[in-house]
Amino acid sequence: MKTLILGLGNELFGDDGVGIHVIRELKKRGGFKSNIDLVETSVSGLALLDIIANYDRLVIIDTIKRENPKPGSIRLINLNQIRHVPGPSPHYVSFPQIITLGKKFGLKMPKLVKIIAVEAKSIYHLGEELSPEVKSAIPEIINKINELIEEWEKK
Amino acid sequence: MSNNRITIDPITRLEGHGKIEIFLDEKGNVDKAFLQIPELRGFEQFAVGRPAEEMPRITPRICGVCPTAHHMASTKALDDLFKVEPTPVAKKIREFIYSTFMLEDHTLHFFFLGGPDFVVGPQAPAAERNILGVLNKVGLEIGKKVIEIRKQCRDIISYLGGKVIHPVCGLPGGVSKGLTEEDRKKFLEVAKAGVEFAQFALKIFDDIVLKNKEYVDIVTGDVYYHRTYYMGLVDENNKVNFYDGYIRVVDPNGKEYAKFKCQDYLNHIAEHVEPWSYIKFPYLKNVGWKGFVDGEDSGIYRVAPLARLNASDGMATPLAQEAYEKMYETLGGKPAHNTLAFHWARLIEALYAAERMVELLEDKEITDPNIRNIPTETPKEGIGVVEAPRGTLIHHYKTDDRGILTEANLIVATVNNAAAINMSIRRAAEKLIKNGNVSDGILNMVEMAFRAYDPCHACATHSLPGDMPLIINIYDADRKLIHQFKRNVK
Numbered sequence: 001m002k003t004l005i006l007g008l009g010n011e012l013f014g015d016d017g018v019g020i021h022v023i024r025e026l027k028k029r030g031g032f033k034s035n036i037d038l039v040e041t042s043v044s045g046l047a048l049l050d051i052i053a054n055y056d057r058l059v060i061i062d063t064i065k066r067e068n069p070k071p072g073s074i075r076l077i078n079l080n081q082i083r084h085v086p087g088p089s090p091h092y093v094s095f096p097q098i099i100t101l102g103k104k105f106g107l108k109m110p111k112l113v114k115i116i117a118v119e120a121k122s123i124y125h126l127g128e129e130l131s132p133e134v135k136s137a138i139p140e141i142i143n144k145i146n147e148l149i150e151e152w153e154k155k
Numbered sequence: 156m157s158n159n160r161i162t163i164d165p166i167t168r169l170e171g172h173g174k175i176e177i178f179l180d181e182k183g184n185v186d187k188a189f190l191q192i193p194e195l196r197g198f199e200q201f202a203v204g205r206p207a208e209e210m211p212r213i214t215p216r217i218c219g220v221c222p223t224a225h226h227m228a229s230t231k232a233l234d235d236l237f238k239v240e241p242t243p244v245a246k247k248i249r250e251f252i253y254s255t256f257m258l259e260d261h262t263l264h265f266f267f268l269g270g271p272d273f274v275v276g277p278q279a280p281a282a283e284r285n286i287l288g289v290l291n292k293v294g295l296e297i298g299k300k301v302i303e304i305r306k307q308c309r310d311i312i313s314y315l316g317g318k319v320i321h322p323v324c325g326l327p328g329g330v331s332k333g334l335t336e337e338d339r340k341k342f343l344e345v346a347k348a349g350v351e352f353a354q355f356a357l358k359i360f361d362d363i364v365l366k367n368k369e370y371v372d373i374v375t376g377d378v379y380y381h382r383t384y385y386m387g388l389v390d391e392n393n394k395v396n397f398y399d400g401y402i403r404v405v406d407p408n409g410k411e412y413a414k415f416k417c418q419d420y421l422n423h424i425a426e427h428v429e430p431w432s433y434i435k436f437p438y439l440k441n442v443g444w445k446g447f448v449d450g451e452d453s454g455i456y457r458v459a460p461l462a463r464l465n466a467s468d469g470m471a472t473p474l475a476q477e478a479y480e481k482m483y484e485t486l487g488g489k490p491a492h493n494t495l496a497f498h499w500a501r502l503i504e505a506l507y508a509a510e511r512m513v514e515l516l517e518d519k520e521i522t523d524p525n526i527r528n529i530p531t532e533t534p535k536e537g538i539g540v541v542e543a544p545r546g547t548l549i550h551h552y553k554t555d556d557r558g559i560l561t562e563a564n565l566i567v568a569t570v571n572n573a574a575a576i577n578m579s580i581r582r583a584a585e586k587l588i589k590n591g592n593v594s595d596g597i598l599n600m601v602e603m604a605f606r607a608y609d610p611c612h613a614c615a616t617h618s619l620p621g622d623m624p625l626i627i628n629i630y631d632a633d634r635k636l637i638h639q640f641k642r643n644v645k
Contacts, residue, residue: 012201012216042216046267050306100287105299126197126217 003152004055004110005145007040008048008062014127015071015120015134019061022141029142036149049098049107057152058110059145060095063120071121072133074140079113112152116144175601177584183591188581189431190573190605202563207236207534207554211325214550214565223256223312223322224543224568225550227398230325232550235418236537236558237327237530244523245329250398251342251515252315252324253541254508257397258349259308260544261460261505264609265356266293266301269498272603273364277373278596293359304352307345314338329527336522343516349509350474357478357502364499365485375486378586379494379604381578382407382449384439384456386571387463388542389414394471395463395507397542403466404439407451409490412439417540420549424566425454427574436574437566447578455578458546458571459608460500465490470503472510478503494579497607501544534558543568545609569610579604 005026011017023040032038041051052058064075079096102109118141121131180186198217202210211229215222227249234241241249266274267286275288283291290298315332316324324330334342364370373379389403390396402420404413413423426435427444438444438454445453456462470476482499483489515521538551546568553562569576583604587597 010216012213046263046302046305047309049302050309097285097287101290101298104287104290104295105302126201 001056003036003057005059010042014122016123053107055110057112060115064117072137073119075117077115185585188584207558226322227541228539228548228550231539232537233327236534238532239328239530241329253398254511255308257508261501327530333526346512353506353509374495385462385465387466393468395467418538455574457575461497464500470507475507494607
């Protein structure tokens with residue numbers, strides 16, 4: 001069983017980089033089994049297909065923006081909670097669509113997918129720093145990842 | 156008046172997302188329409204104080220869609236900054252990488268991103284207007300082929316340039332890695348497959364769009380039509396070139412209006428400010444800003460595939476030239492002002508990109524090991540240009556004599572098109588929305604006006620995929636909400 005822990009985001013856009021920061025922190029701590037890969041990426045849309053193919057399980061760390069924001073708050077989301085959105089942006093292929101496409105193309109797609117969504121404060125302004133709210137959420141994010149991995153490894 | 160208001164507003168930030176606002180008059184017809192694009196903020200402060208040679212690594216990371224375009228424009232700005240001419244083979248390798256990127260981006264756009272409107276149909280339910288809908292119609296095998304070509308192209312870019320998203324191949328005066336004879340042969344296979352695939356894509360366009368009278372009427376009709384100036388890079392024979400050359404501008408009648416080196420861009424391009432937008436709208440300085448209007452007297456110009464074809468005298472490769480001629484014959488001559496023909500022009504450019512890859516690889520000089528000239532001059536100011544998939548892209552840096560940035564400015568493709576995109580949305584809205592009658596299909600056809608440009612902004616967003624509702628509010632004359640379209644909202 002191969003597991004991928006995938007940090008999505010762009011570290012040049014403030015809080016948008018939280019997924020990247022988390023992966024780096026995990027790499028620093030180390031101690032993961034050899035069937036678990038840690039990957040950070042700034043790509044989105046279809047390019048993710050190449051990255052997630054051939055894994056059984058997938059944890060994604062990414063940001064969300066919501067109305068009435070609570071920056072730094074974390075939600076654990078299942079794949080079926082994300083909509084199959086036909087994007088108004090031509091650059092957009094939604095994550096559930098990527099999984100569906102991968103399956104259609106006969107690629108091995110992860111069966112277990114969990115998304116750790118971190119609410120961002122600022123993602124519009126170029127800068128490499130996380131906001132204090134999001135930065136202080138990193139230990140909790142790492143706990144969540146460890147819990148998930150532990151639960152999965154028991155199965 | 157103008158209190159009836161329709162808003163198309165994806166809430167989260169997205170590559171290319173914009174908020175479309177349409178104001179209706181009392182009769183329910185369109186009074187005004189605007190596209191607001193969130194601007195990338197803080198770039199100047201971010202860049203100043205950094206060594207200029209970091210820019211080819213940093214700027215691609217700003218944008219997840221066209222990293223290679225930023226990398227090349229930035230590298231060329233460094234050539235200019237350090238006053239160093241790349242070696243002949245370095246130029247060829249760069250152009251080869253760049254053509255590979257254009258082939259990948261253009262084919263992907265057609266099938267996955269722009270295709271849904273035509274292949275599935277503009278009035279099809281929103282839930283089907285996506286890549287899965289496209290695959291249902293054209294068949295899975297074609298989808299697999301697109302994915303395969305895309306992957307092969309990206310593998311080439313990664314091999315020569317490090318990661319696609321973090322390319323590191325361009326250095327002032329050259330490139331970091333050359334091609335071996337083995338590479339050349341291997342890449343040539345990919346390039347040849349690319350030519351075949353681009354021809355195939357054009358055939359699909361032919362079968363699905365050109366053989367359907369309804370679609371041809373949409374493409375050639377007056378909803379998506381603007382007589383503007385056009386801008387694009389051309390080579391010494393005025394043929395389209397993505398990597399280098401002169402910036403050429405033709406007027407709405409197709410006559411050459413200006414031709415200049417990118418270093419002169421400030422003598423030709425000025426920026427207009429509007430109170431309702433963060434974006435500054437570039438226009439032709441010597442024609443002048445006359446508002447959001449078309450015609451010879453208005454300095455508004457367009458960039459990107461159709462604009463490049465309009466601004467040139469043809470394609471430098473034979474198959475693409477044939478396709479070019481066919482397009483203008485069908486559209487009734489050159490320049491073509493039909494916005495939706497951007498999709499067609501994009502496929503012709505994909506074919507050119509693939510043919511150009513073959514040409515560059517068949518030239519054995521591409522394996523020459525002399526891949527870099529070392530810069531020795533003191534830096535001061537550098538400007539570089541490429542044709543990004545979405546149009547002319549200019550990087551402009553100023554530094555102190557240690558090469559530390561003191562000023563940086565980017566004119567990105569979509570900004571060049573910003574004024575035209577606004578006009579296109581307004582015109583489509585005016586033609587399609589009558590007496591307050593707004594359906595999902597009509598709004599999609601309004602969105603098609605801006606999708607044709609493949610707009611892309613405040614790049615590289617990665618906020619959670621899927622969480623992207625589109626809400627359209629319609630207000631009556633008293634600003635009371637009378638309809639709410641919730642598209643893609645649970």
